[in-house]
Amino acid sequence: MTTTAPEQVEAPQKGFAGESIPRKEDRRLVQGQGVFFDDVKRHGMGYVHFVRSPYAHAGIVSIDVSAAEAVEGVYGTLIGEEVAALTDPFFEMSTPPGNEIRDYALAVGKVRFAGEPVAAVVAETRELARDAAELVEVEYEPLEPVVDAVAALEPGAPVLHEEAGTNVVWSGTFEWGDYDEALAEADRIVRIDRLYFHRFSSTPLECAGALVEYDRGTEQWTLHCNHQMPGIGIVWMAPALRVGTDKLRIVTQDIGGGFGNKITLHPYFVALCLLARKLHRPVQWTEWRTDQHTANTHGNERTFLDVEVPVRSDGTMLGFKVKAVDDAGAFPRYEPLGCIIWAQVTPGCYRWRHVRVDFTQACTNKSPTAPNRGYSRMQQLWFTERVIDVVASELGLDPVEVRKRNYIRADEMPYETPNGCVYDSGDYARCLDIALDLVGYDSLEERRRDAESRGKLLGLGIGSTLDSGTNNFGQSQLLNPELQFSGNNEVATVRLDIFGEIVVTLGTTPQGQSHETVASQVVADLLGVTPNDVHVRAGHDSYWNSHAGFSGTYASQFAVTGLEAVRGATLALADQIRRLAAIILGAGGPDDIVLEESMAKRRDMPEAALPFMACGAIINVNNAGLPPELDDVTLNCRYVYRPPFEVPDIERKFGNLTLTYATQIHACVVEVDPETGVYEIVDYAAVDDCGTRIHPQIVEGQVHGATAHALGAAMFETFPYDENGMLLASNFYDYHVPHALDMPPLKTGFIESPSPFSSLGTKGMGEGGGAGIHAVCAALQDALRPVGSPIVTESHNPYHRVWELIRDPAASRAGIEVSGA
Amino acid sequence: MEPVTSMRVTVTVNGESHEREVAARRLLVHFLRDDLDLTGTHVGCDTGNCGACTVLVNGAAVKSCMLLAVQAHGASIETVESLAPANGGLHPLQQAFSDRHALQCGYCTPGMLMSAKHLLDHNPEPTENEIRRAIQGNICRCTGYVNIVEAIAAAAKGEVSA
C-alpha cells in the first residue's frame, strides 16, 4: 500500500494537530478492557429475548404469554397491547397522510415485516429467555405482503398502514434551474429507463442493545447502550413514554461500530424501559446477529426511473430529470429525511444546473431503513456517476475527460449548487489525477492486452464522491414545514481540575472515530500542553448535561461540530486562565499572558509563571480574596457550537443544507473472467480531501474502512427479499462481508483543501460516500465493452450479475437510448 | 457413564484455574464473559463467522462461540486479557496495533489479537498472504484490514514502539 504525499496547500500546523499521535482509546481496547454495553452487569438483572413475527405482513389475532410466564426463572413479559396502553406512538416527521403512521415499540394489532418484535420475554439467564420465548403463542392472520417500493405505489397494492391509507411516506418534486431550456440547448438526450441502488447495511460488528435500569425513586431510566445519536433518541423516546426528557439517561462508553445503524434504536429501547419499570429490575437485551440483519435497519434502496440527461456533443452535461422511488421499509423512523438529504449533493461533483426530480418514498414489508453510512447522498452520487459513465459510453467519450469537463473546478469554490448548497472547497480534477497515477493509468492499455492474453477482461473505473458533513436540520422543513427542527449543534466541556488536569467531556458518541484522541490534540495546542495532559471522558452520559439536541456521532460532522465545540470551550478556558494569571502575576491584562508547558507565563517575564495546577487549586479550594472581576472564572467551560445556518427557503427548496464537503475520488482496476463472471480488483486507489487533517492516520483509517464497506456492497453484500417478504441473507454466510483475503491492495493519496467554514479548516469525513461502489460499477462497464458494451445499471454486481451482463448485453442496453435533441 | 445436563468443569484461563458448575448447553464465550467476567472476548454473530470470540484453547485459535464450556473441561485457555504483561506494559502485538492504528472501534480487536498471536506463535516470519489467511476468520468493519495486516507484520519483525 502506498500513500502519495500532497503538495501542501497550506503550511503544516505546529503542535499536535496534524500529527498522528498515539490513540488514547487504544490502551483499554487492545487489552479487552473497553466497556461495551454487554460488558455491564447488574445484580438481579433479567435477560430479554424478543418474540418476532415469522410473517412479513399479518394481523395479530392473539398472543398468549401464559406458558412462558409459568416457567421458573422467567421474570415477566411484554406485549403490544400493553405498549399501546402505556405509550404514545413515536413522533412522525412526514406530512399527511404519512404522519398518520403509528409506530410503537412492539407490533400493535399487526406485523409489517418479518422479524418485527411482537412480544418480549425476560428471564434469569439468556438461555432461559430464549427457551421461554418459544412458549409464547401468537396467532397470526397472514396478509399479502408488498416487497417492492415501485409496486407498493401501484393502485391495489397491499397497504401497510391503514391509518395512513397509502404506502406513500412522502412525495414531492424538486426543480432548479430551467430544465426545459436545458432540453432545448442540448445536442443529444441520453435516456436511461432504470438505475437501481440496492439494499445493504454496514453491519457493525457489535449488535445493538442496552441494559436498562429504572429508578423508582426518581422515576428515571438509565440506559447503558450503544445509541449513536442520543440527543434525538431521547426526543423520540420521552414523549412516547409520556415523560420529560430528563427522565431518560443515556450512557454510552465504547461502541462497536455504528455507521448509522444505531440511530433508530428507540423502539427497542422503549420496550426495555417499560420492562424495567414493570418488572422492578434491570433488563438487558443484546441483539442477535440474525436479528440485526432482519430487524434492525438497512440502508435506503432507491430506484431511479425515466432518467433523462440533456448533453452537448462534447459531453457537457446540462442537467438531469429523474423519478426516484425510495424504499423506507416497514416504518419510517429517521425517514422521510432521506427524501431531502440527497439534495445536499444534488449535482454530485458536476456543474450541471438544470434539475427536475420527482421523489417518492414508499413503505414496504421489509426491515425499516436507517441512515446507513453515506445516507441518501451516496445513492445520489452513485446516480450521477452512473449517468456520467453512461453518457461517456454512449457518446464514445473518455470517462476521464468527460469527468474533467464536467467537474466543478477548484477556482469555482465555494460553489453554490443549483439548490443553494455551498460546496466549501475541493479540487476534484487534481484528486482524479492522483488516483489515476496511483493505479498506473498510463500503462492501462498494456495491462488490458496482458489480461486479454490470459483470457481476462480488464477495466478501469472512476468513482467520484462527496461526503457532506454538518447537517442543517432545517432541511427537514423542506419536507414538512410544520417540523420544528433547524440548524445543528454540539457541546463540549473543558475543565481545569484542582491538580491541573484538563478534563474534556464531549456530547458525541464515537464508535471508533477516535474522538478522545483528536479532541486532545486540539485542546493541547490551544492550552500549551501535551495530549497526555488532556483527559477526554470516554463516551457519552446525558445525565451530566454535556449534550445538546443534536448531540451524537453521525453524518460526518465531528471534525467540525465536535472540534468547534471543543475549540470554543478550550478558548473560553484559556481566556479564564489568562485572566486569573494576569491578576495573580501582576500583569497588565490577559493578553500579557501566554500558555505553554502547562503554565501561564507573563509574556514579558516568562519566569513569572503560574502552573496550571496552581490555577486549578486557587479557583477550586483556595479562592478567598479573589477580586470580583474573577467571579465568572470557574475554569469549567461549556461551549455549544452552532454552525451558521439559515432556515432554507421552503418554497424553492433552496438553501445551504450542509456546512462542509469532503471529497473522495477512487480509481478501480478489475479483471473479469468472462466465462464465470467472477472478477477481481487488481488495483485500487482512494484519494481523499477532507480539508485540514488533524490526525492523518485516523483520516486514512476512515478512508480504508469506507472503501471496504463500499467494495463489500458492490461485490457481495445485499439484503434481498423473496416474494413472501423473507430476508434471504440473515447471517454472515449469505451476507458475505469483506474478510482480509477479499480486500485488494489499497493505495491512498490525499490533498488538503481547508474548509473556509470551519475554524480549523477541517471537514467531517467519516462516512466516505460509497466511492467504491461507483468505481466498481464503472470498472465493470469498462471491462465489458469488448463483449457487447453492457451497461451497469445496478449498484450491486455479484459474479452472477456480471455473467448475465456478458451473456446478454442487449438486455442491459435495452433501457438506454440516445437521441438528437 | 450417562449424559448429564450440567457438570462441574475445571478450566485454566490465562494461567488461573477455575472450577464452576455449568450447563452443558452453555457456550464457552458466555462462560468466559458472564461466568468468569472476562468480557474482553466479544460476540459479534450467531453463526461462527465473525471471529470476535476467538480465544486460544490449548494453544490453537478457535471460535469460542462454537465450543461448549463443558468441552473445555481440562483445557487451557488464553484470552486477550492474558496478553499484556503484569508490569503494566503491552504485548508487542497490542503495541503494534496501537502504533499502526489497527483498531478503530476495538470490537474485533481481542479476537484479532488472539488470531495474530496464534500465527506468530507458529510462524514467526509470515508473508502478507499468510497474515491475511491467519485473520481470515476475523471480521472487521472499521479498518478494511489494511493497518491490521501492517501491525501484525510489524510485530513479527519487532518493529514496535517502546
Add this chain to the structure above:
Amino acid sequence: MLLSEVGYARPTSVDEAVRLLAENDGARALAGGQTIVNVMKARAAAPDVLVDLADLAELRTIAATADGGLDLGALATYAQMITSAEVKAARPLIADVAAQIADVQVRNRGTVGGNVCSNDPTNHLPPLFVAMGAAMTLVGPDGERTVRAEEFFLGVYMTAVGPGELLTRIVVPPAGEARDGFDAVTIGADGTCIVNAAVTEAGGQARIVLGCVAATPVLLTAAADEDSVREAVRGADLDPPSDLHGTAEYRRHLAEVVAARALAAAREGS
C-alpha cells in the same frame, strides 16, 4: 443464538460412544462442532444428547495404508490434514482443499468426519472423496461395516450413518496413476462454495463429481478431455437450486466450467 437444554457425555472409547449413540434416541456425535453447534444455536435441530468424541484419540490419527493410500481418522481436523506428511505423500489435493475451508479457527476444530457426515451440499470434501473413490468405515451396535463414498451421501444433511452408528475412518485408495483436481467458485475468498467440482482422472477416464448442484454429490464419468467432460455435465440434466448467489441456470453453467477446470488442474498435477 443459544442452544436448548441438552445432555452431554464424553466417552473414553469407541464402544462407549456407540453405546451412548445407540441408547439415546436423539443423540448426535459431537466432533469439531463447527456445524452442529451453529445448527443447535439456530434450533434447526435439537439433539437430546451430544456425545463428545474428543477423548477418542484413536480416531484422530492419519496413517498411510499398506498399499500407499490414506487412512484418515474421522476426528482428524482440517489443520491436521493440511500439515500431514502422509496426506501430502498419498493424496496431496486433500490438504489443498482442506486449506480452502473457511479460516484458521474453523480448521483447528473442524474434522473430516464432521464434514462428510453433515453433508451440506456446499461442502468441499464429499465431492472430493467420491471422486477419489474413498470408503467410509462405520461402527455400530452390530459391528463394523464399510460404505463406499458414492453410496454414503444420501440427501441434504443425510448420510448412510445409521442410528447408533459412528463414522470412524475414511480410507482413500492410493493415487496410483490417477491425478486429482478440484475447482470451485466461492462467495468471497475461501467462502461457501457456489459450485464446486472434483475430478480424478486415470487411464484416459475422468470421474467428475459436482457439488452444490443437487442434494448429494453428482458423479459422472467421461473421457478425460475437456469437451467430453463439459458434455457429460451438460447431459447430466442438473436441477440446481436458485438463490441469491446464483440462478439454477448460472449454477448449471458454472458446473460445466469448474468441472473442466478441475480436470485441467488434475492434469497440471498437484
